[in-house]
Amino acid sequence: MTHARLAAALLEADAVPQPRFAIHRNNVTHSLIKALEEGFPVTRRLVGSDFFTAMARVFVRQHPPRNPLLMLYGIDFPAFLRTFAPAQSLPYLSDLAALEQALRESYHAADATPIPPDAFAALTETHRVTLAPALRLIRSDWPIWSIWTTGGEAPLPPTESTDVVVLRPGFDAIPHPLPAGGGRFLGALLDGQSLGRALSAAPENLDLTAILTLLLHGNGLVSVI
Amino acid sequence: MLPPRPGVGFKPQHFQALLDDPGPVEWLEIHAENYMGDGGRPQAQLRHLAERFPISVHGVGLSIGGESPLDHDHLTRLKQLCDRLQPASFSEHLAWSSHEGIWFNDLLPLPYTDETLTRVAGHVSQTQDRLGRRMLLENPSSYMAFPESDWPEVEFLREICRRTGCGLLLDVNNVQVSGVNIGYDPAAYLASYPIDLVEEIHLGGHRAEVDAAGQPLLIDDHGAPVADPVWQLYAQVLRHGRRPTLIEWDNDVPDWPTLTGEATRAARLMAAS
Structure with a gap:
């Protein structure tokens, strides 16, 4: 047979x-x-x-x-x-599953050494950055971070944006809601664009400090070119 | 080489308890495929454990009995894992689990024919060449026999070893499971087994059922303590000398003390042999 x-x-x-x-x-x-x-x-x-x-x-x-x-x-x-x-x-089920798949991929992704805080402080708009292999960006039209957090069992906390970044500061992959425009900004960085170009892709009211703080604390940046 | 002492299949939930008190456990086995990610906690835990214990890498996904050629990418992943880890042992199963690029996540049965023998021996040799190391081949747990089989399983395994130079991993629970399911005497099977080629023993649990025809059916689920008939068969094998012996408990994984309790029982039988 x-x-x-x-x-x-x-x-x-x-x-x-x-x-x-x-x-x-x-x-x-x-x-x-x-x-x-x-x-x-x-x-x-x-x-x-x-x-x-x-x-x-x-x-x-x-x-x-x-x-x-x-x-x-x-x-x-x-x-x-x-x-x-x-x-x-x-209709949000697919994006929720994409977030869960991103968490698994992040958990198993390669280790990388984050850039030191002084290199972080010296970033300018002409720099390009390499994001950590464990970083995942999920762009969605639905509040999937809230749905993931509550498991769909509690009222959804309000969010200003529906995009999520997964970071792995240690061994656990953690999802964070991005500030408004953060998905477009991070997407541009993932495409290899400079900080300045990524900024111009995002809305003017982008909370850059909030995003960079997230990346710093989440070991999201591994090199600066 | 693994020490002729008890080992257990490593589960991440036991990481801290194992480091705190390994008890009778002197070596660990991992499923190769669970450690083929690029990094993170699984790789860090494995590096930590490999500095402290001999490791056996046990593959469940190579499909050595498959009609399809061996998966090159998977062989490469195995080689990278073995090169990185330098394990004390590498083993795989006499079974197939993939066909034309689809992977079934089960160890599927093979008829014991000259054709299967040639194919399996070829795949074993290819694996050993690619990994640059000798491998052990594990006897299957069987639920059915193929009418076209014209080799007894024991002779089939012995001939693969003769052709390829590989060793054997003797799963005593699989002998009990297959014996009951197919209808042979497990003790007689073991009496004819080439124990001199055995470099590792597996002891695991099974689940007793009755099939639709009213016949006894043992399911090899690795989800229970080792059954008494299996301990008796193990004692029979030990008369030929001690071997590295693994407690294999993969489903409904118990707490660490329960698992090491099984390892202690194996250690006592070894000491008494």
Whole structure:
């Protein structure tokens, strides 16, 4: 019996070649659903565990892992949620899942030494900066930081912006809401633009001090060119 | 080489308790794939532990029995991990887990035929060449047998070792699980096993069920204490000498004292052998 035939029985509704092979089919489906449950706990809490399991079951069949790095499995999950019809009443679900995926990526990202405070103090508009490998920017039209923080179970605190930056000052990845315009500014820095150009991409009332303080405390800047 | 003493599968939640009091635990095993991230806490913990304990790197994702060629990227990740860590041992499974680029996260069964033998031996040799080190191959836990199999499992494993020079990781729980599920005598299986090629032993827990046909079915879930019949089989193996012995508990992971309690039981049996 070829592996192509057996592989089809593992992910599709094909009949299993013998009854006991169903144990493997169950292992595959359940272990992959479990990996998504562990990776997207807030998304799961928000939709409820039964709905999440049903949703994850569809996802694992459509997007099985392409490598054995299970701790990052689910990179396609946010995009899947964007078009998953039964979840359309929760339009922010995809961005919330993107934040959770960003937290996992940040947790496992490479270590880097942040720039010292004096280099930080000497920054001018002509400088370009390298952001930490563990930094992630999630731009959203929804208050996903508030939703993530409350798990959807409490009234949402007001936020002036809906963009979020994930920083890893030590070993734990931490999401922070960005001040208004911060998403555009950080996005420009991530594209390799100078501080001055990034500033001109952002609105005039951008709270630059607040953003730079966040980056400094979150070990977000690793070099200045 | 791992010491012929008890070890445990490392779980991050045990990090501090392990450092405070390792008890009978003298070495640690990690699942290779959990340490293939670029940095952060997992890598820092691993560096810290590797300075204090011999480490066994146990792969679960290489798909050595797969019909597809070995995944080059994954082999490279394994090589980088082994080069960085210089582990005391590297082991993988006699199983397949991926096909044409899809990874199934399960150890899937193989028929024991000449064709499978050639393919597995080729993949073992390729792995050993790429990693620049000898590997150990683990016997599977089986739920079913393939009618086309024409090699007994023990002879199949012995022949892979002969062709490739690899060693064996003997999972005693898998012998019990497969024996009950397929219908052979685990003690007789072990009596024919080439213990001289065994460089590591696994002891784990299983779950007893009954299948739809009313037959006993053991599920290898690594989620319980080692079962009594498995301890008895382990004592049988110890008559041939002590081996590095791992307590493998991957699901419903217990607290540190419970885990080291199992390691203490293994240590006592070793001392009595």
